[in-house]
Amino acid sequence: MFLQGPCHNREELFDREDELRTITKALKNNAWVAILGPRMAGKTSLAIVSANLMGKKTFYVNFKGAENLRDATLRILSALGRSKMKGIKRARVGPIEVEREVEKPSAILEDVLLGLKKAVVVFDEVQDIKQGVNQFLNILSLVRNTRRDVEFIFTGSAIGLMDSLLNPDPQNPLYGRSPIKIEIGPWDLQTALEFLEKGLKKCNAPFTSKELSETIEELGTLPGWLSFYGLRRCTGISHKKALEEAIGEGVKVARGELENILRNRPEWARKVLRAMAFGAKWSELLKLGPSKSGLYKFLTTLQKLYLVSKKGNLYVISDPIYRKACLEL
Known part of the structure; x- marks a missing residue:
């Protein structure tokens, strides 16, 4: 799987x-x-x-x-x-x-x-x-x-x-x-748990409920990130090591995507991405240097790329792997 x-x-x-x-x-x-x-x-x-x-x-x-x-x-x-x-x-x-x-x-x-x-x-x-x-x-x-x-x-x-x-x-x-x-988007929590359970049982890899919860907390519920972890567990790697490697590999992929998005963009775009890792208001993002039209276009692009969502009055990088990658920019 x-x-x-x-x-x-x-x-x-x-x-x-x-x-x-x-x-x-x-x-x-x-x-x-x-x-x-x-x-x-x-x-x-x-x-x-x-x-x-x-x-x-x-x-x-x-x-x-x-x-x-x-x-x-x-x-x-x-x-x-x-x-x-x-x-x-x-x-x-x-x-x-x-x-x-x-x-x-x-x-x-x-x-x-x-x-x-x-x-x-x-x-x-x-x-x-x-x-x-x-x-x-x-x-x-x-x-x-x-x-x-x-x-x-x-x-x-x-x-x-x-x-x-x-x-x-x-x-x-x-x-x-x-x-x-x-x-299509991330799975809900229950579906993600079922995916991990079924896959790990299929390859006879031992696991606990606590380990699965920790995996989803760190990786989120996108199938690709969870597969990074599951594949390593199925090869005999321990939970701790598999999760560590999955996070590292995921952040590497995500950072590559973010760097591609930032290519030829002004420096404020990098600052905006970092700020949204924690969640930021429109007014807070404007203080980082963009014009109103520039910020609007950038946020629209990020939303169309499914990287940013708006929760109340906050713009947030919702996926935990992309959030970690933003903090490394």
């Missing part, structure tokens, strides 16, 4: 029955689906399992770090088993070999996607694509209109390409045909 990678079949996926049922019904009715939620919530697992239940060819493409259409096209071609981008030739400039683009990525991508038959395509972390969004939407619209035997599942946070998919304006080619939106 405590997998290092995403689940691929129903037996591996814990919980999420309602979401799985909704997604498969949508796909059977030729609707596309967008799965939103924080990192480590299990979006990728839910998407892949849903796709594999459809009885069609499944293609999985991870867009993590692919900021433009060309990068996205290369990853799609790789996922489809094509090692080289059609239209990209290598040329030598002095002693250096470089790539020379002779055809637009949009034309290549259109040709590739329109050539799919009886397939479900999972586009993971689509929020990372920020350049070439309009071209991508035009291609998806063309596929939507001409390939009724091809469905798409998009996963990510509600920014970038995902925001354009879910909130199209009248000029958007997908206006009126947005994907069905599915949101």
